Amino acid sequence: MNSTKEITEAKFLKRYDPSRYERPSTSIDCVIYTILEGELNILLVKRAEHPFKEQWSLVGGYIDLKLDSDLESAAKRKLAEKTGVKAPYLEQLMTIGSRDRDPRGWSVTVVYFALISADSLTLQPGRGALDTKWVKLSDKKATGGLSFDHSELLKLSTKRLQNKVLYTSLPLYLMPKEFTLSNLQRVYEVVLGQSIDPKSFRRRILGAEIIEETGRQNKETKRHAKLYRRIKNSHPHYFVRNIEGCRSRPLNLKANQQFLHGLKTVHE
Amino acid sequence: MNSTKEITEAKFLKRYDPSRYERPSTSIDCVIYTILEGELNILLVKRAEHPFKEQWSLVGGYIDLKLDSDLESAAKRKLAEKTGVKAPYLEQLMTIGSRDRDPRGWSVTVVYFALISADSLTLQPGRGALDTKWVKLSDKKATGGLSFDHSELLKLSTKRLQNKVLYTSLPLYLMPKEFTLSNLQRVYEVVLGQSIDPKSFRRRILGAEIIEETGRQNKETKRHAKLYRRIKNSHPHYFVRNIEGCRSRPLNLKANQQFLHGLKTVHE
DNA sequence: AGAATAGTGTCTGTAAGACACTATGCC
DNA sequence: GGCATAGTGTCTTACAGACACTATTCT
Numbered sequence: 001m002n003s004t005k006e007i008t009e010a011k012f013l014k015r016y017d018p019s020r021y022e023r024p025s026t027s028i029d030c031v032i033y034t035i036l037e038g039e040l041n042i043l044l045v046k047r048a049e050h051p052f053k054e055q056w057s058l059v060g061g062y063i064d065l066k067l068d069s070d071l072e073s074a075a076k077r078k079l080a081e082k083t084g085v086k087a088p089y090l091e092q093l094m095t096i097g098s099r100d101r102d103p104r105g106w107s108v109t110v111v112y113f114a115l116i117s118a119d120s121l122t123l124q125p126g127r128g129a130l131d132t133k134w135v136k137l138s139d140k141k142a143t144g145g146l147s148f149d150h151s152e153l154l155k156l157s158t159k160r161l162q163n164k165v166l167y168t169s170l171p172l173y174l175m176p177k178e179f180t181l182s183n184l185q186r187v188y189e190v191v192l193g194q195s196i197d198p199k200s201f202r203r204r205i206l207g208a209e210i211i212e213e214t215g216r217q218n219k220e221t222k223r224h225a226k227l228y229r230r231i232k233n234s235h236p237h238y239f240v241r242n243i244e245g246c247r248s249r250p251l252n253l254k255a256n257q258q259f260l261h262g263l264k265t266v267h268e
Numbered sequence: 269m270n271s272t273k274e275i276t277e278a279k280f281l282k283r284y285d286p287s288r289y290e291r292p293s294t295s296i297d298c299v300i301y302t303i304l305e306g307e308l309n310i311l312l313v314k315r316a317e318h319p320f321k322e323q324w325s326l327v328g329g330y331i332d333l334k335l336d337s338d339l340e341s342a343a344k345r346k347l348a349e350k351t352g353v354k355a356p357y358l359e360q361l362m363t364i365g366s367r368d369r370d371p372r373g374w375s376v377t378v379v380y381f382a383l384i385s386a387d388s389l390t391l392q393p394g395r396g397a398l399d400t401k402w403v404k405l406s407d408k409k410a411t412g413g414l415s416f417d418h419s420e421l422l423k424l425s426t427k428r429l430q431n432k433v434l435y436t437s438l439p440l441y442l443m444p445k446e447f448t449l450s451n452l453q454r455v456y457e458v459v460l461g462q463s464i465d466p467k468s469f470r471r472r473i474l475g476a477e478i479i480e481e482t483g484r485q486n487k488e489t490k491r492h493a494k495l496y497r498r499i500k501n502s503h504p505h506y507f508v509r510n511i512e513g514c515r516s517r518p519l520n521l522k523a524n525q526q527f528l529h530g531l532k533t534v535h536e
Numbered sequence: 537a538g539a540a541t542a543g544t545g546t547c548t549g550t551a552a553g554a555c556a557c558t559a560t561g562c563c
Numbered sequence: 564g565g566c567a568t569a570g571t572g573t574c575t576t577a578c579a580g581a582c583a584c585t586a587t588t589c590t
Contacts, residue, residue, distance in 0.1 A: 007318070016372050022333050023291045026376050050275070063365070065290050065374045070366035095363040095378050097331070098338035104284050106333045108294050108376070110363050182542070199544070200579055222540045223587040241509050241578065450569070467571070468552055490567045491560040509551060544585070558571070
């Protein structure tokens with residue numbers, strides 16, 4: 001096929017020089033969602049180094065060829081470094097790569113999205129970052145001017161999340177250990193930005209066998225509500241139809257605000 | 269933050285040395301599907317070089333930092349080099365990366381899947397490959413022992429395709445320019461490996477406004493059937509419900525074989 | 537009592553599955 | 564006529580939306 005002398009694969013590998021061809025840089029970015037104060041929030045870090053020094057960006061960074069054995073463990077490492085959380089819901093979203101998304105040259109980033117419950121959080125200052133903060137998705141000023149193409153990644157990620165929530169039980173991963181059906185419904189509504197008929201919602205969730213009663217009640221509201229938990233080790237559930245959405249009912253923002261207190265006080 | 273003197277971003281970039289940190293290699297792989305002889309086929313190439321020299325693998329290779337401006341154009345380039353086709357359906361599937369998937373070291377591959385119609389094909393011998401062939405997915409011997417982790421990627425890709433076909437119009441991209449509803453139904457059935465009730469199928473497809481009559485007929489079958497074409501520039505259609513599948517009817521493999529002739533003879 | 541929240545009864549609407557049926561064209 | 568294939572009529576089923584209703588607990 002070509003003019004070099006025939007060699008064995010073992011010899012080829014021994015002589016292989018990885019620096020001979022130019023490679024793009026390859027990094028991981030995580031869009032980490034949680035519910036705070038009844039709204040969907042994401043985690044940002046302030047960059048300690050150039051480029052985009054001191055600007056806010058998604059949680060991420062280079063793969064460490066020594067530390068990370070595969071992409072997912074690299075993502076988990078980034079996540080753990082910033083949130084101190086072990087095993088939330090983590091899904092690979094997409095991979096973006098181009099010549100100009102990073103001023104340092106051709107760059108590829110594998111984007112993950114993570115869902116974690118606010119009650120399991122411990123923020124850590126972490127390496128390579130000056131600071132870490134949660135921002136509401138509705139805060140356009142905070143989510144707008146991120147470094148690299150992160151504002152765009154965030155938008156795509158959120159659209160994907162919203163779409164997936166129409167036919168899955170993903171919001172369960174945003175919930176604390178115990179929650180009421182109304183709590184869960186509000187999280188669905190917050191993520192989707194639309195209200196859902198409570199009867200339909202209950203039918204859907206209770207029919208799927210993805211949560212179970214704890215036997216306890218949330219006594220924070222007027223009428224006490226049953227507390228549920230996610231069934232252990234359950235995979236996300238895929239419903240056969242989409243939520244089509246209430247044609248009438250407006251979103252009740254006040255109820256979502258209240259949810260803050262619900263979340264904070266349910267488990268002491 | 270650290271001990272180096274404060275510098276501007278411009279200075280930082282000027283001094284930036286991309287070879288300072290070790291990077292994983294980053295490549296593209298494409299799972300290219302088409303319908304041949306009434307079955308789902310994928311394109312394989314025989315590797316010309318080490319590693320896995322002379323073994324079969326998916327279409328793929330390294331990103332060319334000079335030629336490719338982004339990931340998708342890299343995928344399109346690979347595709348065009350092997351099939352001679354311009355603009356089929358191309359979707360990013362997932363990205364796999366680990367320390368040991370390539371004997372040369374830490375390696376990342378971005379996997380795309382492509383759907384093309386058999387009538388638009390022109391196979392090209394192409395660079396870096398000794399040979400190119402279509403193999404049936406049912407041919408376990410051919411799809412089983414691919415180089416790297418390609419057999420596994422193929423399985424994942426096919427599962428994803430099958431799942432997506434349950435709620436989309438993707439099989440349209442496997443069809444020739446003109447086709448009958450029965451042809452289309454057979455392609456759905458071949459991809460899914462299950463039969464579909466013809467009445468439901470027609471309701472579904474005709475209700476979605478994704479195809480239009482050409483005014484012509486396929487005269488190859490006993491009773492002539494209307495020929496349709498995909499509506500121009502149409503995006504894939506997302507149905508609100510999944511195909512749940514016929515509980516009774518078995519898959520008619522004979523009809524699928526016949527489809528070969530249908531496809532070959534419809535347009536001369 | 538009255539407000540607020542949890543939770544239900546039951547009707548309608550939509551799209552899929554079942555399956556027997558009719559229609560057309562070749563031999 | 565007989566077969567094969569295209570295409571339909573119409574009943575059932577599953578599950579979402581609409582919306583008025585009841586239930587519980589606090590003040």
